[in-house]
Amino acid sequence: MPASDTRERILDAGLALASEVGLQGITIGSLARSVDLTKAGLYAHFDSKDDILLAILRAAVERFVEDGIRPSLRETPGIGRLRALFDAWLEWSKAPPLPGGCVFISSAAELDDRPGPLRDYLVEVQADWAGLLGREVKTARERGELSGDVDPRQFVFEMYGSILAFHYHARLFEDRTAETRARWAFQELLARSGHDASTDPKTGGAGA
Amino acid sequence: MPASDTRERILDAGLALASEVGLQGITIGSLARSVDLTKAGLYAHFDSKDDILLAILRAAVERFVEDGIRPSLRETPGIGRLRALFDAWLEWSKAPPLPGGCVFISSAAELDDRPGPLRDYLVEVQADWAGLLGREVKTARERGELSGDVDPRQFVFEMYGSILAFHYHARLFEDRTAETRARWAFQELLARSGHDASTDPKTGGAGA
């Protein structure tokens, strides 16, 4: 029971569209056209436009969990896993399985001012993500891979900084060095949090 | 010659509207209503919607230059001025003279994917800003306030990170600690760039 092939097709097209024009930029008409249905056809699968947008956001989350989080959880808890999560995050922000940028970052800018179920869902999802990263920082601290006085929330705040600056520089400035700079910033964050880089399995890829 | 009072009124209202619903969220009708004109009234002052949006973006830049950059330039070149610029930037991102968030950040997410004069202007303005910050980092380096191996572009990249993470956390998560975290991140950036914090005139405000 694939839930409905058409529904999946709609969400795929919606995800692609959202990454290009933003969630709010999606129009019932444009979405219908991109999936070769009439507008009424869409309403056979969804109740309202908001219902569609929410489903698209959920689909994006599913993909990120599948492609980014799940594989990272196979890494050893602590620094190793934290690094894998950062890499997955960066990879996703580069260009998900999508033409435009990261749907979460662009929709955050659109939604931060508009109360409603869409915003609520995004906040919930992002809080979960920040929480997961924070717990991994704690684990690394407990394992002695990070120094005892590292503040997990501050650490996660700065991880967000690297990713957001990457997204901004890569997409607006079309700056090819953005990825290297983001990795470098993360490396520096690890270093000043008491992580001994000389014990890393792989330290390459950085260098301003 | 105040250029036309009405034009100013339109831009003021447009700026406020843009910060709430985004640049692209502005509608000729909604803008006309918010300034108590008819749509045709707007076209007595502007040629097209894009013309209006561009003028709004220009008005935002003027304000930032006036309120943020200009006063900072009175500070001593180097660290002092860099700190003033960071503070002004953070202050502006908090809530400009505007209800919504920073127009440049939100419009960057909207425009990064849409070629055109609007995007071109934003890129130009942001590149100028990054350049100005970069030159100030260089000055600080030459004055011996930052260590010789600091990379100005990497430094500016990380300043962007702090501001963007602040904007994201404050607006989406409604996180009250966001400002403190951003200042802390900047302080850490200075510290690991060889700046001796003990010589600062004012070091307060940080503390995770």
Next chain:
DNA sequence: CCTACCGATCGGTAGG
């Protein structure tokens, strides 16, 4: 899942 349609609003213009 389509045809055919709803009232509202979109960006914009003619003419004054």
Next chain:
DNA sequence: CCTACCGATCGGTAGG
């Protein structure tokens, strides 16, 4: 700066 209007599109629905 307004009235009056343009064709196109918006989100959505009735009825099948």
